[in-house]
Amino acid sequence: MKNFDYQQIDDIIHSRIRLAVMAVLAGAEEVEFTYLRDKVGATDGNLSVHLKKLEEAKYIEVKKSFLNRKPITHYKLTTTGRKAFEAYIDSLEKLIK
Amino acid sequence: MDQTFAQEELAFIRKVMADSRTVIYDDGKPGIVWGLIVALGMFATYIDATTDLHFNAAWLWIGLSVLGWAYIYYYKAKKIKKYRMRTFAGKLIGAIWGACGMCIGLTIVMTYVAPEISGEWMIHPLALTTICSILVGMAYYISGIVYGKAWVRNISYGWWIGAIAMLFWPSIHVLLIYAGMLIAFQVIPGIIMYRESRNAPASAEVV
Numbered sequence: 001m002k003n004f005d006y007q008q009i010d011d012i013i014h015s016r017i018r019l020a021v022m023a024v025l026a027g028a029e030e031v032e033f034t035y036l037r038d039k040v041g042a043t044d045g046n047l048s049v050h051l052k053k054l055e056e057a058k059y060i061e062v063k064k065s066f067l068n069r070k071p072i073t074h075y076k077l078t079t080t081g082r083k084a085f086e087a088y089i090d091s092l093e094k095l096i097k
Numbered sequence: 098m099d100q101t102f103a104q105e106e107l108a109f110i111r112k113v114m115a116d117s118r119t120v121i122y123d124d125g126k127p128g129i130v131w132g133l134i135v136a137l138g139m140f141a142t143y144i145d146a147t148t149d150l151h152f153n154a155a156w157l158w159i160g161l162s163v164l165g166w167a168y169i170y171y172y173k174a175k176k177i178k179k180y181r182m183r184t185f186a187g188k189l190i191g192a193i194w195g196a197c198g199m200c201i202g203l204t205i206v207m208t209y210v211a212p213e214i215s216g217e218w219m220i221h222p223l224a225l226t227t228i229c230s231i232l233v234g235m236a237y238y239i240s241g242i243v244y245g246k247a248w249v250r251n252i253s254y255g256w257w258i259g260a261i262a263m264l265f266w267p268s269i270h271v272l273l274i275y276a277g278m279l280i281a282f283q284v285i286p287g288i289i290m291y292r293e294s295r296n297a298p299a300s301a302e303v304v
Contacts, residue, residue, distance in 0.1 A: 019106070023113035028184045035181040039116075089110065095103040 012057045013088045017042050017050045022085045025060060025077040033073045051075065059084055123190065123244070125290030127169055132283035134165045139226075139276035146269050186243050193243075197236040201229050223267050226275040230260035233283070248286075255282045 013019055020040045024031055031039075037047050054060045059081030063074040077085070138161045142154045204225065211219040220228070234256030241250025259278045263271045 019110065020113055023110045024116075027114040027116070028182050029188065030183040032181040039113075089107065092103040092107050092110075096100055096107070 009091055010084055010088050012053060012059065013084060015050065017047065018054055019088075021047075021050060021054060021075075022059065022077070022081065022088075025075060026082065026085055030063070030074045030076045033075070036075060054081070057081075057084075123290050124294040125287035127172055127194075128283050128287035129291065130168050130172075131165050132279045132287060134161050136276040136279040136284070137161065139272045139279070143269065143272040143276070146272070189243055190240055193236050193239050197232050200232050204228050204232075221267075223269070223271055224264075226271045227260045227263045230256045230263065230275070230278065234260065237282075249290075252282050252286055 013022055017040055021036060024036060024039050033047075033051075036051075037044060040047060042050070051060065051062075055062055057080075058078055061076045061078050063076065065072050065074070138158055141152075141157055144150055145152055145154045204220065208218075208220040208222055208225055211217070234253040237256060238250055238253035241247065241253065256278065259274065259282070263274055266274075
């Protein structure tokens with residue numbers, strides 16, 4: 001392991017739940033909140049907090065709509081988020097090398 | 098953060114991404130509806146051509162096509178409203194079948210428009226069923242690979258064998274053969290997919 005700078009690790013992604021959210025969104029185009037919750041295995045409240053953090057960092061985009069008067073929220077990875085996710089993977093790979 | 102942690106983290110990312118990418122859902126309904134509509138049209142055209150019961154087959158086909166596309170529009174609109182996840186695989190499947198439908202539509206139009214322009218048949222109407230079978234077979238082959246279901250991919254062999262058989266037996270009876278193929282290789286697989294989708298509610302609403 002040479003020249004690894006721990007400060008390169010993105011703190012926003014560096015959490016199990018947020019990392020799982022980013023990974024799900026990186027593999028899909030758009031994902032609904034409940035699907036994300038089931039996939040990540042978090043509670044509604046906990047997931048909301050993590051999603052808010054990713055949204056504030058402009059890593060994810062939120063789309064709200066209604067179905068039979070019930071609100072539905074879909075999430076999508078932004079270009080910034082995708083780049084950050086790729087950079088995060090790169091830094092992990094560097095660490096292994 | 099050490100190397101072991103980084104390796105675990107990467108393995109976790111790969112697994113989650115792979116799971117999300119391969120999620121695809123098809124309830125088979127569009128296949129069943131289009132299969133029944135075209136099979137009905139083929140059967141009616143066969144009756145028109147071989148018996149004294151004459152009617153305007155062109156108008157029947159226009160009516161059936163409008164009915165089929167209206168259903169697809171309704172189905173898509175309903176699905177888009179309640180989707181839980183939109184995947185690249187889902188988009189790919191939609192693109193494959195959309196392109197297949199467009200190719201079939203253009204071939205049919207060209208078959209009947211060409212004689213009006215050049216005065217000659219560029220494509221013989223009886224060859225239409227063969228061309229359609231080849232195209233539908235191709236769509237099933239790619240779909241099967243995207244779904245990761247060998248039995249869906251193998252349906253394409255049925256379509257292609259049927260296409261060869263019709264090519265070697267060019268008669269009005271190809272209309273009946275094609276109607277039978279639609280039931281065997283489209284409607285029945287559609288019913289199987291529909292049953293599978295009912296048993297897998299967790300993967301539902303993925304487009």
